[in-house]
Amino acid sequence: MATTKLGFIVQRPGYKSENPKLALTHAIASQSVEIYLKDGDIVTADIAFIGDGVLNCIKGQKAVENYDLNSTESHIKMSLLLDLNVLVCKEDLERFGMTESDIVIDAPEFGAEVEVKVVPYTEISKMMEEMNHLLFF
Amino acid sequence: MGKLTIGCFASLVGSTNLDFAIKLAGAAMEKGHKVDLWVSGNGTMISIKDQRPFKDYSSLEKPLKELMAKGLNVTACEACAESRGYHHDNTLEGVKRFSMDWYLGSCFDADRVFHIGGE
Numbered sequence: 001m002a003t004t005k006l007g008f009i010v011q012r013p014g015y016k017s018e019n020p021k022l023a024l025t026h027a028i029a030s031q032s033v034e035i036y037l038k039d040g041d042i043v044t045a046d047i048a049f050i051g052d053g054v055l056n057c058i059k060g061q062k063a064v065e066n067y068d069l070n071s072t073e074s075h076i077k078m079s080l081l082l083d084l085n086v087l088v089c090k091e092d093l094e095r096f097g098m099t100e101s102d103i104v105i106d107a108p109e110f111g112a113e114v115e116v117k118v119v120p121y122t123e124i125s126k127m128m129e130e131m132n133h134l135l136f137f
Numbered sequence: 138m139g140k141l142t143i144g145c146f147a148s149l150v151g152s153t154n155l156d157f158a159i160k161l162a163g164a165a166m167e168k169g170h171k172v173d174l175w176v177s178g179n180g181t182m183i184s185i186k187d188q189r190p191f192k193d194y195s196s197l198e199k200p201l202k203e204l205m206a207k208g209l210n211v212t213a214c215e216a217c218a219e220s221r222g223y224h225h226d227n228t229l230e231g232v233k234r235f236s237m238d239w240y241l242g243s244c245f246d247a248d249r250v251f252h253i254g255g256e
Contacts, residue, residue: 004245012254018178019254022146026177029237036242043241133250135144 001040006030007131008045010053014072015063020056023047023137024075031082046085046131048124053137054092057103057116076116077107086116087124138169139248144240146255148179150194154253155183159197161251163204173247175240177214178255181221184213186229198229205231212239 008023027045034042049057056072063071079086088103106115128134143162147154155176162172176183183197190196205211215234218224228234244250 002245006241006244006250017255019146022178022255026237026240030241032236033238033241033245036239037245041245043245045241133244133247133252135250135252135254137146137254 003042003044004133005044005046005131007128007134008047009128009134009136010047010049010056011051011136013052014056014061015067019137020053020072021075023135024072024079026135027084028075028078028082030084046087046127047079048087048089048127049092050089050121050124051092054088054096054098054103057088058098059102059104073104076104077110077112080107080112080114080116081110083112083114085114085127087127088116088118089124090118090120092121093118138171140171140173140246141165142173142175142240142243142247142250144175144177144250144252145180146176146178147253148256149182149188149197151179152256153195155180155197156195158251158253159200159204162209163200166204166207166209171208171210173210173212173243175212175214175243177217177237177240179217179221180255181213181218181223184211184218184228184232184234185223186227201229202231212243214240 008027010023012019014020030045061071061073063069145158188198212233
C-alpha cells in the first residue's frame with residue numbers, strides 16, 4: 001500500500017486559458033485513478049490557488065449563461081464534494097481587494113462537507129513541501 | 138533506471154513546449170529511463186496523424202514515431218482530443234487515449250514528474 005501526493009498549483013486566471021479548469025478536472029480524476037493502481041495504492045490531490053489564480057475562486061460565475069460551459073466555480077465545488085483539500089492564498093486575495101466573502105467557500109448544494117481554506121502563503125508552501133510531485137497550471 | 142512522467146498541455150503549433158517535451162523524452166530514454174508522455178488540452182494536437190511538415194511550424198510526427206518505436210509510452214486525453222475533433226480514426230498509430238486518471242496513475246510510480254502547462 002502506497003500513497004502518492006500530487007499538488008495542483010493554479011496560478012493563472014480563469015477563462016483566459018484552459019489551464020485552471022484542467023487543473024481541477026485532473027485533480028478530480030484522483031477519485032478514479034485506482035483502476036490503474038494495485039489494491040490499496042492511492043493518489044491524493046491537493047489544490048492551491050495562488051497569484052492571479054485566486055481569481056478562479058470568485059463566486060457567482062455565469063459561465064453557463066455566457067459560454068454554455070461549466071464554470072470553474074462548479075469544478076471547485078465538485079472538488080469540495082470529493083473532499084479534496086482546496087487552499088486559497090490569503091495575501092493574493094488581499095492584493096485584489098478581495099476577502100473570503102467574494103469567493104466560493106463551500107458547496108452545501110452539492111452535498112460537500114469540506115470547505116475552501118483561505119490561508120497565508122506559508123501554509124501553501126508547507127503543503128507543497130509535503131507533496132511528492134507538484135503540477136503548475 | 139528511473140521512470141519519468143511528462144505531462145504537456147501546450148499545443149504542437151503555437152509554442153515549442155511539445156518540441157522540448159519530445160527532446161527531453163528522447164534524452165531520458167537514451168539514458169535508459171522509462172518515459173510516459175501525457176498530452177492534454179491543446180497538447181493533444183500532437184496525436185493527430187498525417188501532419189504535414191513545414192519549416193515555419195513545429196512538426197513532431199516523425200520523432201514521435203521514432204521514440205514510440207523505442208518504447209516511449211504516449212497517451213492523449215480522450216475528452217480533450219474528442220472536443221477538438223481529433224477522433225480515433227485520425228490518431229497516430231501507437232498513441233493511446235484514456236481519461237485524465239491515466240496521468241495520475243502514471244505519476245503514482247514515477248520517480249520524477251515534469252509538468253508543462255498550456256499556454
